[in-house]
Every structure is written in structure tokens, then in C-alpha cells.
Amino acid sequence: MKLKIASFDFTCCEGCQLQLANGESTLTDFLELLDIRNFRELSSEQYNDYDIALIEGSISRQDEIERLQAIRQQAKTLVAFGTCACFGGVNSLKNKFPLNETLAEVYPEMPVETLLVRKISEVVKVDFSIPGCPVNKEEVERIMVCLATGSLVTLPKHPVCVECKARLNTCLFELGEICLGPITRAGCNAVCTTGKTPCLGCRGPSEEINMPAFVELIRERKLSLDDLQEKIAFYNAFGEFCSHEA
Ligand code: SF4
Numbered sequence: 001m002k003l004k005i006a007s008f009d010f011t012c013c014e015g016c017q018l019q020l021a022n023g024e025s026t027l028t029d030f031l032e033l034l035d036i037r038n039f040r041e042l043s044s045e046q047y048n049d050y051d052i053a054l055i056e057g058s059i060s061r062q063d064e065i066e067r068l069q070a071i072r073q074q075a076k077t078l079v080a081f082g083t084c085a086c087f088g089g090v091n092s093l094k095n096k097f098p099l100n101e102t103l104a105e106v107y108p109e110m111p112v113e114t115l116l117v118r119k120i121s122e123v124v125k126v127d128f129s130i131p132g133c134p135v136n137k138e139e140v141e142r143i144m145v146c147l148a149t150g151s152l153v154t155l156p157k158h159p160v161c162v163e164c165k166a167r168l169n170t171c172l173f174e175l176g177e178i179c180l181g182p183i184t185r186a187g188c189n190a191v192c193t194t195g196k197t198p199c200l201g202c203r204g205p206s207e208e209i210n211m212p213a214f215v216e217l218i219r220e221r222k223l224s225l226d227d228l229q230e231k232i233a234f235y236n237a238f239g240e241f242c243s244h245e246a
């Protein structure tokens, strides 16, 4: 039986949904597994009966709270889909400034209703999370197959460094950069560091991270602790680790 699935976007860029819609080489096989009930990037048809809801984006308006709660009531399984949904994502940078100042700066001539940004699990129960900015298409497809076959859904426990080393990359620390690969959950195939861009931790912390040791590494290499703090805060993905004493 096909999985009845729906996907809904909240405060976000819709890049995560686009990852799925763009998977042309595997899209047909992928759709064989799914009965798309509501997914505006894939189909104009919309139905309200679905078992799995993919939630993309964070929550930053009152009407989004109400819409999300209604989706939660309908869905048997609710998935936080992408870094915005899992952690708040880049949208959370707004929370660092007084709301009225942000509104005056960004929307000086237009009244805009906005709240402090929240991740999905701060509003409704989340059954599991697929991090990534954007999500990794292969990982999403693997998880959907797990759901369709009733298998256990897992994410990699190891850090991005493992994937980075497997791709024979030169470590960016050797080039004087701060890279969050040692503390970030793998699963993206080290896409940024392979392109010589340091990891900013969009997939959140890997299991059993050793933040004090990582901070010590930054100190030993005489790199900036302020830069480290800024990188860790970028996606709001490190929760309790965001407030570590750098
Ligand atoms: S996680 Fe990144 S790609 Fe996905 S919706 Fe948010 S900003 Fe866009």
C-alpha cells in the first residue's frame, strides 16, 4: 500500500521540498512509494487525508501555529523536514534582535505580523526529524522506504569529518578555517567541505560531541572564539551547546 503523504511549508525558502521535486533520476521510483495527497511543488491536487506530514520551515506567525496544530491532528506521523523545521534554522537569527527593531529595519513601510521564530517541536509533537539545509534527497528517500516497509528510521551518528575524510578532502583547519564538521551529524556527504566551504553545522550536533575539546582545538590553533560562536549560532542547531563558554 502506498504511503499517503502531504508536505506543508511554513517560514522557509522551500528549498527542502524542492530537493525532492528535483530528484529527477529517482523521482518516478520514489513516487511509486507515495500517494501524494498535498504537496504543491509536485501536484496541484490537494486532499486532506494523509498519514505522513512533512513540515518544512519554522513557525513565526500566529496563523502558522493554528495551521500546524490542525495538521498534527490529521497526521499519524509528523516529520520536521529540514533545518528550519528541526532547529529554527537561519530564520532564528531574527530572534537575536528586538522584534520592533527588525520590523523597522526590514519592513519600514509595511505592517507585518511576526513572532519570535520557533522550531516545530516547540509547537507540536514531532515524530522524527530530518535535518539539513537543504535536506539530503538520498537520505529522505531512504527514510521514506523505511516508513513504507515499517523499518527503523535512523540518522547517522558520526560527524561530518568521517564523510569528509572518505572523500579525501584536505582539512580546512589546515587552511586556517573554523569548520564545524567534528561536531556536526553526518549525512550530507560533506558537501560543503568538499567544495572548500567550512561546515556551518546545518544538520545539528552528532552524537556524543565533545564541545570542550572542540573549543580547546580552536584555542590551540589561535582561531577566533567569536567566529566559532557565530558559526555555531548560525542555524540555531546546537541548542544547549550554543551557550557554551567559548
Ligand atoms: S532548511 Fe534551508 S533549504 Fe530547507 S527550507 Fe529552510 S532555509 Fe530552505
Ligand code: SF4
Pocket (backbone or CB within 6 Å): 160, 161, 162, 164, 165, 169, 170, 171, 172, 173, 179, 180, 181, 182, 190, 193, 199
Ligand atoms: S574540513 Fe571540516 S569536516 Fe573536513 S575533516 Fe576538516 S574539520 Fe572535518
Ligand code: SF4
Pocket (backbone or CB within 6 Å): 132, 133, 160, 184, 185, 188, 189, 190, 191, 192, 193, 198, 199, 200, 201, 202, 203, 204
Ligand atoms: S557540510 Fe555542514 S553545513 Fe554543509 S550540508 Fe553538511 S552539515 Fe550542513
